[in-house]
Amino acid sequence: MTTSTALLLADLTGVAVFAASGASAAVAKRLDLFGVVFVGFVAALGGGIFRDLAIDEAPPLAFGDWRYAATAAVTAAAVFWLHPEFARLRTTVLVLDAAGLALFTVTGTVKALDAQVPAVGACVIGMLTAIGGGLGRDLLTAEIPVVLRREIYAVAALAGSILVVLLNALGHANAGWLTAAAVFVFLLRLVSLRRRWSAPVPTARPPRTGMRGRRE
Amino acid sequence: MTTSTALLLADLTGVAVFAASGASAAVAKRLDLFGVVFVGFVAALGGGIFRDLAIDEAPPLAFGDWRYAATAAVTAAAVFWLHPEFARLRTTVLVLDAAGLALFTVTGTVKALDAQVPAVGACVIGMLTAIGGGLGRDLLTAEIPVVLRREIYAVAALAGSILVVLLNALGHANAGWLTAAAVFVFLLRLVSLRRRWSAPVPTARPPRTGMRGRRE
Amino acid sequence: MTTSTALLLADLTGVAVFAASGASAAVAKRLDLFGVVFVGFVAALGGGIFRDLAIDEAPPLAFGDWRYAATAAVTAAAVFWLHPEFARLRTTVLVLDAAGLALFTVTGTVKALDAQVPAVGACVIGMLTAIGGGLGRDLLTAEIPVVLRREIYAVAALAGSILVVLLNALGHANAGWLTAAAVFVFLLRLVSLRRRWSAPVPTARPPRTGMRGRRE
Numbered sequence: 001m002t003t004s005t006a007l008l009l010a011d012l013t014g015v016a017v018f019a020a021s022g023a024s025a026a027v028a029k030r031l032d033l034f035g036v037v038f039v040g041f042v043a044a045l046g047g048g049i050f051r052d053l054a055i056d057e058a059p060p061l062a063f064g065d066w067r068y069a070a071t072a073a074v075t076a077a078a079v080f081w082l083h084p085e086f087a088r089l090r091t092t093v094l095v096l097d098a099a100g101l102a103l104f105t106v107t108g109t110v111k112a113l114d115a116q117v118p119a120v121g122a123c124v125i126g127m128l129t130a131i132g133g134g135l136g137r138d139l140l141t142a143e144i145p146v147v148l149r150r151e152i153y154a155v156a157a158l159a160g161s162i163l164v165v166l167l168n169a170l171g172h173a174n175a176g177w178l179t180a181a182a183v184f185v186f187l188l189r190l191v192s193l194r195r196r197w198s199a200p201v202p203t204a205r206p207p208r209t210g211m212r213g214r215r216e
Numbered sequence: 217m218t219t220s221t222a223l224l225l226a227d228l229t230g231v232a233v234f235a236a237s238g239a240s241a242a243v244a245k246r247l248d249l250f251g252v253v254f255v256g257f258v259a260a261l262g263g264g265i266f267r268d269l270a271i272d273e274a275p276p277l278a279f280g281d282w283r284y285a286a287t288a289a290v291t292a293a294a295v296f297w298l299h300p301e302f303a304r305l306r307t308t309v310l311v312l313d314a315a316g317l318a319l320f321t322v323t324g325t326v327k328a329l330d331a332q333v334p335a336v337g338a339c340v341i342g343m344l345t346a347i348g349g350g351l352g353r354d355l356l357t358a359e360i361p362v363v364l365r366r367e368i369y370a371v372a373a374l375a376g377s378i379l380v381v382l383l384n385a386l387g388h389a390n391a392g393w394l395t396a397a398a399v400f401v402f403l404l405r406l407v408s409l410r411r412r413w414s415a416p417v418p419t420a421r422p423p424r425t426g427m428r429g430r431r432e
Numbered sequence: 433m434t435t436s437t438a439l440l441l442a443d444l445t446g447v448a449v450f451a452a453s454g455a456s457a458a459v460a461k462r463l464d465l466f467g468v469v470f471v472g473f474v475a476a477l478g479g480g481i482f483r484d485l486a487i488d489e490a491p492p493l494a495f496g497d498w499r500y501a502a503t504a505a506v507t508a509a510a511v512f513w514l515h516p517e518f519a520r521l522r523t524t525v526l527v528l529d530a531a532g533l534a535l536f537t538v539t540g541t542v543k544a545l546d547a548q549v550p551a552v553g554a555c556v557i558g559m560l561t562a563i564g565g566g567l568g569r570d571l572l573t574a575e576i577p578v579v580l581r582r583e584i585y586a587v588a589a590l591a592g593s594i595l596v597v598l599l600n601a602l603g604h605a606n607a608g609w610l611t612a613a614a615v616f617v618f619l620l621r622l623v624s625l626r627r628r629w630s631a632p633v634p635t636a637r638p639p640r641t642g643m644r645g646r647r648e
Binding site for chain 2: 026029031032033034035038039041049053056058059060062063064065066069070139140141142
Binding site: 358 | 571
């Protein structure tokens with residue numbers, strides 16, 4: 001009971017944060033009110049819808065529980081009307097977004113494990129739950145998804161989902177340890193933002209030659 | 217029986233109309249015959265496939281009933297060969313597209329309600345059934361989805377799906393009232409096209425300042 | 433037993449080949465290591481995930497059997513580090529990609545038929561299994577999907593899936609004939625590459641007028 005209420009609150013907080021990030025991206029593209037709400041909806045709920053399709057929960061929670069859709073829509077509409085103020089809160093948004101990433105990683109991985117998905121698959125589903133909404137947001141606004149290009153973002157989610165799977169295997173998948181896993185993802189994301197850590201990019205020239213570099 | 221035959225005819229008419237709209241967009245991008253048929257297929261059936269995945273109808277109707285795929289493919293191929301004539305029918309296409317929007321809104325919402333999806337979720341699924349194919353069409357042709365940018369389109373679908381859910385709650389989800397709901401969506405779409413109604417777009421400048429506007 | 437082992441090997445070979453093609457595309461876009469692995473994962477497993485959602489196999493094989501995700505991730509990471517060498521193997525890649533197309537067409541169609549999907553739907557699902565990963569790869573890297581624009585690619589998959597459905601209807605869906613169907617797709621793809629066959633593109637001018645051509 002307490003666990004499921006806590007999961008619900010964690011989930012809805014993540015929904016609100018991601019809806020705000022999606023709505024901001026849509027405002028920047030000058031979409032209309034509907035477009036802003038729609039992109040907010042996709043950013044907030046797309047990852048969870050994918051997760052529920054994969055674990056065969058029908059209908060997906062985003063359609064089965066009205067609080068999800070309502071949270072996403074209200075948050076996105078608020079950003080639409082308040083966006084100049086919102087834009088000044090850029091740091092706050094990044095922190096909230098890191099919190100959403102952490103929450104969705106943990107709830108997504110736990111739900112996949114509960115649905116009997118094996119360990120590796122649960123890690124991937126947990127990560128996709130966390131980053132899926134952002135992917136959808138970038139596809140809708142015709143950008144190469146930002147999670148594929150920069151920074152430790154999806155990698156933080158993946159590390160967190162692996163941690164949850166390990167905790168589960170060790171029999172420690174309780175509220176305390178899961179919260180610790182969420183805090184780990186949150187801090188990993190914030191520290192890597194702060195320190196500008198990023199994943200390696202491809203080398204521009206062939207590694208084993210001393211010849212003049214070529215650009216393709 | 218009569219109801220399900222009527223639903224089938226409504227559905228297949230919508231499929232043909234949306235296949236034509238998808239094929240037109242693909243012809244404009246100079247895709248080949250296969251590409252035109254494929255984009256037509258996605259535009260016509262993408263929304264319904266998403267709906268069926270969400271309500272766990274397997275396989276989705278688009279794969280389970282050959283008449284859907286056949287209608288989409290034949291219509292799209294016809295547009296491929298006839299597109300110069302088709303281009304002259306622009307007004308006709310807009311009217312047919314409004315009809316498709318209306319039909320898919322009603323059939324999508326009804327199917328979601330039949331699958332025990334709660335009210336808010338059924339509204340969203342009904343709307344996504346109607347606009348999902350157009351979203352897929354625009355993603356495949358690398359455009360920011362037009363439904364996110366202009367006009368009362370998705371909003372008409374959403375209004376229609378809310379109307380269907382209300383009719384259902386009041387016990388009036390019969391053929392007559394559902395047809396009336398479809399006509400409502402159809403007219404709302406046509407009137408807003410005619411009058412150039414559109415959803416509000418974000419304000420370009422901060423609302424509470426008298427300073428010189430800045431462009432970001 | 434033997435059949436399912438053969439199917440597994442065929443599937444994993446296709447996964448590796450498509451992971452390599454996705455990773456190459458991501459390297460060309462200068463995505464980071466995570467992005468390269470992710471696009472490789474989508475290219476390798478996206479088609480199969482869609483197939484499993486459509487036939488209601490939960491969780492999709494890509495999440496249910498760790499060998500799929502591992503094969504995709506390791507192959508994509510290898511391309512990331514070895515890409516200059518890989519780029520010189522362009523012909524090899526095209527041949528391997530044709531092999532992947534052939535394998536996924538056959539395994540996708542067979543799985544759809546096993547899940548009781550009717551003939552037309554099984555053809556479409558088989559084709560989508562084969563081309564779905566490439567579609568996902570191109571959407572993620574913000575390209576109009578290449579299968580929609582050029583060459584006999586999806587058409588080879590569609591011809592192969594129709595062949596498998598016919599073999600099944602005739603009671604010949606055994607390992608020997610299915611292998612022959614895969615070889616047929618493979619050769620059709622290679623021959624059309626070699627001969628530069630392609631599907632027809634839209635005519636640039638209206639067919640039934642002798643007037644000066646207009647460009648839209």
